[in-house]
Amino acid sequence: MYRIGVVNFEGNTSEWEQLQTIIPSEWTLIPIVEDSKDRYDLIIIVENSLKQVGEICGQLIQVKKEADSLIWIWSVVQNEMNRMVYLKLGADGVKTDSLKLEEWLLVAENALKRKKVISNLQTEKTVQESRCEGIVLNHRNRSVVVNETEEVQLTNLEYKAMDLLFKNMGKTVTYEEMYQVIWEEEESTERKFYRISNLIFHIRQKFIQETSATETIRTVRSKGYVLNV
Structure with a gap:
């Protein structure tokens, strides 16, 4: 379903009635009132006379500034100069x-x-990726892309760790926070520290082996880790 907004400065209904008779069934035709903030997929501005060129130009500039709608001028006059403008x-x-x-x-x-x-596609890409400077976490591939070309494949546990670091970009993620997200098991403090340290070690080794990024994850002594942005 598409929302089609119509701007008609003169209020003449003949063009409006013509539009209603020819538009596809999945199009919803909506008259645009002044200062409307609604979203439209396509905006049709009706040009009833040559005198409206100033109003139409103003409307065009405003729409281009405030919305990403497609814009068509529906003209009942034949004027090449206006069309070019x-x-x-x-x-x-x-x-x-x-x-x-x-x-x-x-x-x-x-x-x-x-x-x-x-x-x-843009929405899907936003959902599938988390970004910081020079690094992209690809949720679909469960990988990290560095400098747009070098991709590091992650195991399930490594992906969970990187996802948590991305979600807390610029902040320290403690050993306890990371452990609870990745394993959710009760173990001694020493055991938790060992498992987290070992996991981060393997991630770092992958970065060193497969990319030129050597300090993607920074250790915050006695606290945890932070994504180095």
């Missing part, structure tokens, strides 16, 4: 009589689908 200001296109409705619908729908795919 709108395109230079960032409009994705200008619908005039020279562009058939069927063709415009295909162009707009393809752009909407592509925008949705890109948005989903």
Whole structure:
């Protein structure tokens, strides 16, 4: 389902009625009122006359500044200079009589689908990765990527340790905190210290062997570890 916002300065309903009859069923057509903060996938600005060029330019600039919606000018006039101005200001296109409705619908729908795919990929990437300067924790691969090219594969326990350090970036994670997240077992303090130290040692060895990063994890004496950012 796509939200399609329509800006019509004159309030003429003829273009609005025409839009309602030709839009796909999965499009929801919504008139945009002044100072609306709603989110739209596509914004259509109706140009009823040449006199509206100033208002349309202002609306275009505002939308480009505040939203990432696709923007089309729906023009009932034929003016090449206006079209060039709108395109230079960032409009994705200008619908005039020279562009058939069927063709415009295909162009707009393809752009909407592509925008949705890109948005989903960006969301997925955000979920799948944690970042600090020069280091990326890839949740899907359970690995760490250094300098965008060098990848270090982690075991399940090593991944848990790195994930905890990323979540507390710049802060010291104590031995006890790390142990409870990774093992959740009751053991002596000495045993906990040994298991954590051994785990971090192996992670560091992987960084040394497979990348040029030698001090990714810094020891905070008698307390724990911190991701070195």
